[in-house]
Amino acid sequence: MDELMLDGNAVAGMLSEVFAVEMTTAAMTCGNCGTSGAVGAMHVFRGAGTVMRCPNCDNAVAKIVKDGTRMWMNFGGMQALEITL
Amino acid sequence: MEGTTVLGRLIWQPADVTGAVAETPRAKTIAFEVPGWAGHRAGQHVDVRLTAEDGYQAERSYSIASAPDGTRVELTVVRIADGEVSPYLTDGLQRGDQIELRGPVGGYFVWEPPLGGPLLLVAGGSGAAPLMAMIRLRAAAGSDVDTRLLLSSRGWDDIIYREELERLNGNGLTVVHTLTVSQPPGWAGYARRVDAEMLAEVGPGPAERPRVYICGPTPFVEAAAQALVHLGHQPEAIKTERFGPTGS
Amino acid sequence: MPPIISRGFRGRRDDAPPGRVPPGQYVTRDFPVLSAGPTPHTQLERWSFTISGEVDEPRRWTWEEFRALPAEEVTTDIHCVTKWSKLDTVWQGVRVDTLLEGIDTSAEYTVAFSDGGYTTNVPLEDLTGGKAWVAFRYGGEPLEPQHGGPARMLVPHLYFWKSAKWVRGLRLTVADEPGFWETNGYHNYGDPWREQRYWGD
Numbered sequence: 001m002d003e004l005m006l007d008g009n010a011v012a013g014m015l016s017e018v019f020a021v022e023m024t025t026a027a028m029t030c031g032n033c034g035t036s037g038a039v040g041a042m043h044v045f046r047g048a049g050t051v052m053r054c055p056n057c058d059n060a061v062a063k064i065v066k067d068g069t070r071m072w073m074n075f076g077g078m079q080a081l082e083i084t085l
Numbered sequence: 086m087e088g089t090t091v092l093g094r095l096i097w098q099p100a101d102v103t104g105a106v107a108e109t110p111r112a113k114t115i116a117f118e119v120p121g122w123a124g125h126r127a128g129q130h131v132d133v134r135l136t137a138e139d140g141y142q143a144e145r146s147y148s149i150a151s152a153p154d155g156t157r158v159e160l161t162v163v164r165i166a167d168g169e170v171s172p173y174l175t176d177g178l179q180r181g182d183q184i185e186l187r188g189p190v191g192g193y194f195v196w197e198p199p200l201g202g203p204l205l206l207v208a209g210g211s212g213a214a215p216l217m218a219m220i221r222l223r224a225a226a227g228s229d230v231d232t233r234l235l236l237s238s239r240g241w242d243d244i245i246y247r248e249e250l251e252r253l254n255g256n257g258l259t260v261v262h263t264l265t266v267s268q269p270p271g272w273a274g275y276a277r278r279v280d281a282e283m284l285a286e287v288g289p290g291p292a293e294r295p296r297v298y299i300c301g302p303t304p305f306v307e308a309a310a311q312a313l314v315h316l317g318h319q320p321e322a323i324k325t326e327r328f329g330p331t332g333s
Numbered sequence: 334m335p336p337i338i339s340r341g342f343r344g345r346r347d348d349a350p351p352g353r354v355p356p357g358q359y360v361t362r363d364f365p366v367l368s369a370g371p372t373p374h375t376q377l378e379r380w381s382f383t384i385s386g387e388v389d390e391p392r393r394w395t396w397e398e399f400r401a402l403p404a405e406e407v408t409t410d411i412h413c414v415t416k417w418s419k420l421d422t423v424w425q426g427v428r429v430d431t432l433l434e435g436i437d438t439s440a441e442y443t444v445a446f447s448d449g450g451y452t453t454n455v456p457l458e459d460l461t462g463g464k465a466w467v468a469f470r471y472g473g474e475p476l477e478p479q480h481g482g483p484a485r486m487l488v489p490h491l492y493f494w495k496s497a498k499w500v501r502g503l504r505l506t507v508a509d510e511p512g513f514w515e516t517n518g519y520h521n522y523g524d525p526w527r528e529q530r531y532w533g534d
Contacts, residue, residue: 002371003303003330004479010146010327012190013132016095024193040193040324047369048414048494048514058371060450065518067531072518099337136336141344141359169345177341185337330366 008042011050014064015039018071021083031079032059039081097134097185100158102178108245112211113175114150114161119186122156125149127218128195128298128326131158131188135170145170148215148300148326149189152222158186161245163211194298194326198223202230202296203289207279207309209237209301213245215326216300220253229257231295235287236260237279237305240267261287279305281312291317296324303327349418353410355525358418365417366479369513373448373478373499380483382467383502384432387440392432396483400469402427407466409489411496412525423473426466426487429503433461440505444512445486445497452512453497454521455488457505464490467500492523492530 008024015023024040035056042052042061049065054077061077075081100117107113130148151159164175178184196204196219206216213236223232238244241264250260263275263283275283289295297318299309306327314320347360354360377396385391394402404427412418443460446452459465468487469476476482481498488496494514515521520529528534 002368004366004368005303005371006327006329007194007325009130009191009194012130012193013095013146013187016187016190018094020094022190022192024191038193040191043371045368045370047367048492048519049369049517051369053370058449060370063513063517065514065531067518070518070531072532074517097334097336134336135339135342135344137342137344138338141346142336143342143344167345173339173342179340182340183337184339 002045004045006044006046008038008040008044008052010044011052011064012040014050014066014071018073021085023083025084027082028061029079029082030054030057030059030061031077033057034079036082095187095190097187099183100186102180102182102184103157104180105175105178108161109243111175111243112161112163112245114159115174115178116151117158117160117184117186119156119158122158124153124155125158125189126192126195126197127152127222128215129189129191129218130215130326131160131186131190133160133170133174134185134187135173136185143170148218150214150217152218152225161211161214161217191326194300194324196222196296196298198226198228198230200296202232203293204230204232205284205287205289205295205297206232206234207237207284207297207299207301208234209279209305209309210239210243211245212299212301212305212326212328214300216298217246217249219298220250220258223258224253231289232258233287233289234258234260235263235279235284237263237265237301240264241269241272259287279309279312281315284309284312285316291319294319294322297322298324298326300326301328303329350420353420354418355412356528357416357530358412358525359416361417361419363417364419364480365413365415367413367415368479368498369451370449375448375483375499377483381501382432382484384436384505385502386444386504386506387438388436388505392436394432399427399467399484402431404469405466407468407487407489409487411489411493414492414494414519414523414530422471424466424468424487425470426468426484428463429460429465429467430463432467432503438505440507442506442509444504444506444510445495445500446502446504447497448499448501450513451497451499452510453486453495454506454510454512454515455491455495456509456522459488459491460503464488490524492520492525494519495523
């Protein structure tokens with residue numbers, strides 16, 4: 001257990017600046033262990049940037065960095081993201 | 086998975102302070118008027134941004150404590166002694182001041198009457214805010230769905246929304262308090278941190294398949310979630326909102 | 334739209350002695366805990382530090398061997414890319430120069446690697462000449478896990494994401510290999526005095 005850890009909900013605001021749809025209810029499949037779960041249930045860590053980790057295996061499924069005008073997102077740790085339209 | 090809501094991208098928008106109410110010695114509910122607010126769902130939160138004159142900025146997230154009500158949004162803030170943002174919000178803001186908000190966000194941690202119950206709501210300190218939005222919405226909608234709120238506070242005077250919860254108790258809502266640090270004379274209720282035994286007594290049990298929402302400081306949420314899984318509740322039925330180490 | 338100024342909001346910042354603090358930084362007396370992942374808890378009996386990559390033979394120290402190396406006290410300012418700076422922090426650590434003693438390499442770059450998978454790249458010349466340490470004590474106490482203990486890199490002339498927490502070794506490389514954050518927006522070098530926070534800065 002890590003005191004610092006937050007839920008995927010914590011990045012809802014940041015994601016809402018980019019995505020036109022609610023992201024916390026989207027389903028993410030981990031590229032490392034294959035388990036699926038809501039983005040809202042991911043484990044979120046704040047380091048220099050933001051990291052979202054699979055609650056099952058801790059794999060970094062997403063990394064997000066922001067400056068005033070740019071945002072960098074890496075979803076390389078994710079196998080797929082499913083959004084219900 | 087539940088369906089998504091099409092939002093359009095969200096931006097920072099101004100919010101005007103219209104009033105404030107002291108809930109406890111350390112907690113205050115601040116009411117904002119947010120021009121253009123398109124409404125929110127119970128359980129969602131907003132990000133708050135403060136900018137100083139020299140450009141220095143700080144951002145924090147706060148759950149919306151009020152049920153949807155036009156352009157009115159209420160946030161309950163607990164003042165952290167050394168905090169950077171909370172003392173400003175509780176002690177510095179005056180009617181007419183402006184802050185910036187971005188939201189509402191967080192469709193994952195949401196309840197509305199069509200979802201039904203039974204509901205088990207577990208709150209640690211300021212974690213009560215989003216669950217109170219759910220309880221207020223439930224009351225406004227005239228719902229009598231079986232709802233149990235287990236609220237952990239340090240002492241009697243630290244219970245947020247205490248009087249309103251007393252009034253709403255009944256009609257399917259049961260409020261159970263645990264006071265972890267100090268108890269008033271003659272206190273017969275729980276006097277310890279939330280644990281599996283307490284959760285089993287408060288119920289509902291796993292066989293009733295309740296929707297569970299847990300909110301508060303990260304260690305509190307971890308302990309409660311693990312205890313519920315240990316009691317046999319399905320992890321997928323448990324939604325958590327961790328506030329970080331201090332719960333601020 | 335420019336941000337709305339909140340009347341009377343100042344935040345919690347210390348005054349910065351002029352010239353002491355890089356551009357865009359604010360001084361704090363706290364030590365914020367920022368982390369890209371859960372805190373590892375490696376037992377000392379299983380800890381080791383390895384220098385690998387462009388070397389004839391990897392070199393490895395157990396905790397006892399590492400702690401038997403000459404170490405020194407370092408007082409320095411540290412600067413986090415998230416804008417806080419902390420002045421006069423006191424550490425104890427082994428100079429990277431000491432760890433590299435006697436090692437021949439054609440490598441010009443390094444990758445620090447940590448428990449939990451974090452990596453960060455630093456040119457070899459930025460770790461040598463007394464500019465960097467593997468630190469195991471902070472503020473007179475053993476380095477706490479939440480701040481990177483049992484040992485972390487200490488490279489104070491660069492933004493602090495280059496000072497990898499929970500470090501387990503350095504891989505010496507011929508080509509520069511951007512690490513965990515450098516591949517996703519953060520500047521490849523990270524000099525706080527030139528405000529090199531992000532790509533393109």
